[in-house]
Amino acid sequence: MKQVYVADGTRLAYERTGGGGGAPVALLDGISCDGFIWRDLRPALERDHPVLHMHYRGHGRSGLPRDPEACTIPHLAGDLAALLRRERLGPAVLIGHSMGVQVALETAWRHPEAVRALVLVCGSHGRVLDTFQHTDLGRRVLPALARVAGQHRDAVARVVRATLPTALTYSLAVLGEVKADLVSQADLMPYLEHFARMPLDLFLRTLTDASERESWAWLPRLAVPTLVIAGEDDGFTPALVSRELAGRIPGAELELVPGVSHTAPIERPDAIETAIRDFLRA
Template sequence: MGRFFRQDFLPLADGTRIYYQLLGEPRGDAPAMVLCDGLGCDGFAWKYLAPYLARHHRVLRWHYRGHGRSSVPRDLARLGMLYTCDDLARLMDATGLRQAVLFGHSIGVQVALEFHRRHARRVKGLVLICGSYGNPLDTFHDSTVLKRLFPLLRRTVERYPRPAARLVRAVLSTELAMQVAILVELNRERIARQDMVPYFKHLASMDPVVFVRTLESMAQHSARDHLPYVDVPTLIIGGGRDKFTPVRLSREMARDIPGAELLLLPQGTHTVPLEYRDTVELQVGRFLQGRLGLSPPPGTRG
């Protein structure tokens, strides 16, 4: 992960503690790479891309409220998109990062786009991977089933949080759950089982109330109206077999964001950074060099 590594917590005024890592040596005034996770994730998707970037860039990894090692806010109303963007701005201030290239995976794409809307001067570029501009319940599996079921799911979790947590933990801790997910949702010929273990472990241990409240906020959010106003170089990466965020959403973003580049991997699913590690690293390196004038990490693989 490079010669430099630091991890710490940023304490906020409301008592929440945001966990973060800094990787890679500082590079003067060069923008850092900031990695924004998906919902229910604590960084599993960046397993390969983070150390790749850290060879030649400053990299900030962080956990949203109630995710990973970041604490659950005392007031559970203080969850969702607006708090997430504010937390990232404060985190960049605290770590001395004036500008950044924002990487978003899954719902992290929404975070990156909304952060640009609110803090455009702090964003040097965008890399949007397997995500959407918003309203994820409207497009999950290209069906409205989850959207219709979500109100009942949320009420049940809110009313019975402890039984819900035990049930989620019991189901997600089984090998069967992982194998079904790999078989149904992912490209089993390209994904490594060990790359998915951290995701299942984290999701099994997460507070289900935090999950549903964060999802509710993201489901009600859209940055679609902002896409024509994105004024920084943007790379969009999508998977042709992605059922969580169908590839048509990547095409829509590429169409509506001025000058955006689009990389589509026909056999890729929602975990493209893990399935197509070499291709993603090569394209990201070329993007950072060609569009932003930043040197790619040494030893780029083709």
């Protein structure tokens, strides 16, 4: 992977792959992810498009910011814009999954010169914990979780590292969200292993920002082609949220993929790829 230091001194790791004559593409992960969700889609895109994939600050092979608070959605959007300028890839098609949808939207708003089009997969316009599993329980309990993690940092980190990358966690994921017939334990393990290695305090700060940040007011002013892709059975970002998002952005298209959850790009990569290719050809 390439590495570069951005303006505030944070070291970012990223890859530029692919080629061909298609529009440049930037892949934007969800929180605590370092690319596992693009396992099948990325090679397909690389055949026809230059592809940029960065590890968010504090994720994967990227470094921690000097300022521990500098891990918000606007920081991630600024990092993306800086890398697109460095690689001379803008304007690019931003394909975001989960929290990557918020990063894509923030980039389109703050750095419009960097964005050619948006593909928003299983993500929200903001306040993500208000609708998580069709309830606002996540938003209400997050402050308490953050306090406990702050007071018992080392102990909580040990528990997370020991329990996340296990068969038990996969079983719980299947009970709560993941489709066992479409996503195996081996499919999910790279995500769980990466999550277990992440600094817990950075994860909680970024999640807190994602849970409080809202783009609803300025979505009608976005002026780029947009495709919103929703999973019919997505509990993390319910399909209703995707419908609202598509309805708020002028001219946005909505693609509802039946029978898939929040990990739709792993569960039905063929459907996601077809939807994206049809959108880019239009």
